[in-house]
Amino acid sequence: MDGFHDLGGTQGFGKVPHTINSLTYKPVFKQDWEHLAYSLVFLGVDQLKKFSLDEVRHAVERIEFRQHANTQYYERYVIAAATLLVETGVITKQELDDALGGDFKLALPSISEGRAAIIGRKGFEIGDTVMVRDEYVTGHIRMPGYVRGKKGTVLHKTTEKWPFPDSIGHGHVNAVLQPTYHVQFSTKDLWSDSEEGFVVVDLFESYLDKA
Template sequence: MDGIHDLGGMQGFPPVDPHDDVVGYHDDWEGLVHGAFTGTLGSGVHNLDEFRHAIERMDPEHYLTAAYYDRWLVGVSTLAVEKGVISPAELRERTAAMADGEATVTERRDPTLVDDLIDGVVDAYAAWEDDREPAFEPGDKVRVRHMHPDGHTRCPGYVRNARGTIVEYRGTHTLPDAHAHGGDEAEPVYNVAFDLSALWDADGESDGDSQSDGAGDTIRVELWESYLEDVDG
């Protein structure tokens, strides 16, 4: 979906510091949130794309002011309610008890639980592959479709309507756009190269319809087949 989470190429945001320390947890509660995500994903409460879509649905102001694992907590909580794991009233009660220091955790001993969750997480990250014949091959000129989906998508906004060149076929994988909404379709995935001048002009404005001469810096993006159309065709 189109939302504030899709920040790639958006004006008004400073460059990302490649040396910024983003590894590890800044506080103990972040590790607990990560554990909650692992538990719900590994036990099949939700899939990976449903989790991403839950975060995308956050209020824009909340999203921009929330810390990284705050967003994860919103995603896990949203899906736990939507999937019927916990009711909204029960979630509010437990949150209030935690804030008041009155929350308790039931002791549970299950020696197989960790292995089961690990297997579930591995399955959740596994991409579905089949023998579908790809429509494009390396060297083909393509254009990213000019689309504005209401649901989840992994097609970045800054490459839409831009022309690029197929660099490599990556195999057939689960389509996130369908997977986030209960579907199980799979499509070929391609590594596509774009000249930066095909994405932004000299003033930094998006110019997706411009035609590059292939010179200058390039960026590569992984894109599913339904995101693309044949320029020549």
């Protein structure tokens, strides 16, 4: 789905302050409470086994636009995890509200059942020119919108395989396992007014066609 979570290439936000620092490691969590938000996610994913990490990502995508714009990164994962804990019956919305002393705004309900992976075709090899499928879906997808319909070159194919996000993200535990590919794109092909360069995106097999 296209939403606030996928703003790559969107104009009007000004320059992003960024420095390359390969010599030091910054803390993962910038505030004391953030590690608790991360723990809440894996409580549901691993210990309770109530949902998958892709379902958490989909719940983040389902957060209402204005709420999404006014929350921090880890706040969104608290909202997503709480939403899924309610949807899977671990806790009720009323119990959540009572514990917090007010109305806790959950993510919006899902409007899609997801979709299956493409199967029965040969995969891609390093050096292949591929085209990202020009698809617009209402459900969970792990393909950035800015590469939709663009050509790129396969740099690497993973030896491991993972459940197709568009399926597992909607609770389909029988999701097809697929490799991902590191695909290199020219920045000029992605954004005509950009500086010369390249972007590498990790993409599942079902997002790609042979060009």
